[in-house]
Amino acid sequence: MNQHSRSIWDLSHEVSMILRRLLAMLTALIIFWWGLIPEVALAQTQTAPPLQRPQAPSSIQPYLDRTMKQLTEFRLENGMKFIVLERHQAPVVSFLTYANVGGVDEPDKKTGVAHFLEHLAFKGTTRIGTKDYKAEKPLLDRLEQLDTQIKTAKANGKQDEVLRLQAEFEQVESQAAKLVKPNEMGQIVEQAGGVGLNANTSTEATRYFYSFPANKLELWMSLESERFLAPVIRREFYKEKDVILEERRMRIENSPIGLMVEKFIDTAYKVHPYRRPVIGYDEDIRNLTPEDVEKFFDTHYVPSNLAIAIVGDVNPTEVKKLAQIYFGRFPAKPKAVEQIPVEPSQKQTREVTLQLNSQPWYLEGYHRPAVTHPDNVIYEMIGSLLSDGRTSRLYKSLVEKQRLALNAQGFSGFPGDKYPNLMLFYALTAPGRTVDELALALRQEIDSLKTQPVAADELQRVKTQARAGLLRTLDSNMGMAQQLLEFEVKTGSWRNLFKQLDEIAAVTPADIQRVAKQTFTPENRTIGKLLSKQA
Incomplete structure (x- = not known):
C-alpha cells in the first residue's frame, strides 16, 4: 500500500x-x-549448523544423492523401524519417535485419549519420576477406585457419599503427590545437555522428540525405551485431566474462532474421524479413565507401529547395536486393524x-x-x-x-x-x-x-x-x-x-x-x- x-x-x-x-x-x-x-518444552531444538546447500538447480541432485548415501535403515525383529542419517558437521544428534496413531484412531466416546496419553508419557516410569513406586502404586490404584465410586454415587444422587469419597480422594491424591519427582525425565535430559524435549499429537500421529550431544546416544536409548516399556500412566492422571480440560476451554470453548473451527470441521465431515478435535470433546475427556488410556497404549504403542529417526553425529553400526539392546526388549505384538470410515x-x-x-x-x-x-x-x-x-x-x-x-x-x-x-x-x-x-x-x-x-x-x-x-x-x-x-x-x-x-x-x-x-x-x-x- x-x-x-x-x-x-x-x-x-x-x-x-x-x-x-x-x-x-x-x-x-x-x-x-x-x-x-x-x-512439553525445555528449550529450542538443538541442530547441527546449516549445511552448505547448493544454490544452482543443477547441483541439487548431487546434494540429495550424498544425503541418501549417508542414510541407513533397519528393522528390529519385533517390527520397530529405525532410520539413521549421519551428519558429522557438529557433535549433536536429534531423535524422533513416531507413533503411527492419533485422533482418528480413538474409539467412539473416547476422543482425546491419544493426546491425553502423550501428556502422561512425560510422567515417568516405575523407576523415573517416583521416590518409591512400591508405595506409590497402591495409592494410584486407590485413586482409580475412588473415582469410579464417586461417579456411581453421583449417578445415584447420593450427595453425602460423594462428599465423603471426594474428601478421601483428595487425601490419597495428596499422599501420592508426595512420592512424585516432578519432571524428572526432563531434568535428566537437561542435565545431560539435552534440549528441545517436546511432543505433539495430531489427527494421525504422535511424535516425541529432543536432541542430545553425540556422546549421549546410549542415554537416549535407555530413557526413550524405558518411557514406552514401563510407563506409569496412572501417575498424576487426574491432575493432568484438569490441565487438558483447561486447555480445551482456553483454545475452543472460550475462543470464538476456536468454536468456529470446531463447528466448521464438523460440518465439512460427516463420518470420518477428522471431524473430531484432537484434544477431544469435553464430556469424553471428563469420562476417560486410566484403564481407557492404558488400553489405548497397549493397542497402538506396539513395536511395529513405532518408527524412530536419528539424525546427526552418529555411527549407524553403534545405533543398531544399542537399538537391539534397548528396544529389542519390547515384545512383538500385532498392529491394531485400522477401522477408519x-x-x-x-x-x-x-x-x-x-x-x-x-x-x-x-x-x-x-x-x-x-x-x-x-x-x-x-x-x-x-x-x-x-x-x-x-x-x-x-x-x-x-x-x-x-x-x-x-x-x-x-x-x-x-x-x-x-x-x-x-x-x-x-x-x-x-x-x-x-x-x-x-x-x-x-x-x-x-x-x-x-x-x-x-x-x-x-x-x-x-x-x-x-x-x-x-x-x-x-x-x-x-x-x-x-x-x-x-x-x-x-x-x-x-x-x-x-x-x-x-x-x-x-x-x-x-x-x-x-x-x-x-x-x-x-x-x-x-x-x-x-x-x-x-x-
Whole structure:
C-alpha cells in the first residue's frame, strides 16, 4: 500500500494490536488442530549448523544423492523401524519417535485419549519420576477406585457419599503427590545437555522428540525405551485431566474462532474421524479413565507401529547395536486393524454460521485427496499460489488491492493429510466490510485458477519458494528426522521425500487448471461465517 493512500485504513495502535493477536490466535488454533504445538518444552531444538546447500538447480541432485548415501535403515525383529542419517558437521544428534496413531484412531466416546496419553508419557516410569513406586502404586490404584465410586454415587444422587469419597480422594491424591519427582525425565535430559524435549499429537500421529550431544546416544536409548516399556500412566492422571480440560476451554470453548473451527470441521465431515478435535470433546475427556488410556497404549504403542529417526553425529553400526539392546526388549505384538470410515463424496454446499463477540471471519474449504495421491504436489502448488506470503494472490487482491481483509491465508492438508482432507482458506474481514463481500472476492480468485492458465513466471516463483522451503527444512537435523518419518509412515518409504523436487518441477499450468476445475466446485464447498454480535 502506498503511504499516501493509507490514512483511511490506519487503525489505532490498540486496535491494530488486537487484530494482530486475533490473526495469531487463528493461526495457532489451526496449527493446534493439526497437532503441531508441542506440549512439553525445555528449550529450542538443538541442530547441527546449516549445511552448505547448493544454490544452482543443477547441483541439487548431487546434494540429495550424498544425503541418501549417508542414510541407513533397519528393522528390529519385533517390527520397530529405525532410520539413521549421519551428519558429522557438529557433535549433536536429534531423535524422533513416531507413533503411527492419533485422533482418528480413538474409539467412539473416547476422543482425546491419544493426546491425553502423550501428556502422561512425560510422567515417568516405575523407576523415573517416583521416590518409591512400591508405595506409590497402591495409592494410584486407590485413586482409580475412588473415582469410579464417586461417579456411581453421583449417578445415584447420593450427595453425602460423594462428599465423603471426594474428601478421601483428595487425601490419597495428596499422599501420592508426595512420592512424585516432578519432571524428572526432563531434568535428566537437561542435565545431560539435552534440549528441545517436546511432543505433539495430531489427527494421525504422535511424535516425541529432543536432541542430545553425540556422546549421549546410549542415554537416549535407555530413557526413550524405558518411557514406552514401563510407563506409569496412572501417575498424576487426574491432575493432568484438569490441565487438558483447561486447555480445551482456553483454545475452543472460550475462543470464538476456536468454536468456529470446531463447528466448521464438523460440518465439512460427516463420518470420518477428522471431524473430531484432537484434544477431544469435553464430556469424553471428563469420562476417560486410566484403564481407557492404558488400553489405548497397549493397542497402538506396539513395536511395529513405532518408527524412530536419528539424525546427526552418529555411527549407524553403534545405533543398531544399542537399538537391539534397548528396544529389542519390547515384545512383538500385532498392529491394531485400522477401522477408519470412508467419507462419502460431498454433493452440495454446506454452511455453518456463528454469531459471537468476535471480529468477523470467513472460512471456505474444499475436499481433496490424501498425501499419497499423484496430484498432491499440485494441491500444494495451488495453496502456495493463493496464499503463500505477501506475493500471493489472496494477499495482493483481498488485502492490498480491494482492502476487504486484514489478512487472508490458506492451508492444504487440513486437518491432516494421511486420508482425504481439505484445502482450507480463511480471512479476517476488514473494518466496514462484510464476510459476504469477502466470500465473493475470495471465490473470484479461486475460480480464476479454473479459467485462466497460471503465467509461467508466477508458477516458477512458487516452485522456487517450495524448493527453497523444502531444503531449509532438510537443513535441520530435527526437520530432516520429521520429514523422513512422515514420508516413511504415510507414503511407505522415506525415499519419496527426495522425489519432491522432481515432482515440483514437473507441475504445469495445465495441471493447476485441471485440479482447480475438479476441486473448486459448489458441491464440494464448505462455508463458515463467524459474525460479530455487534454487527
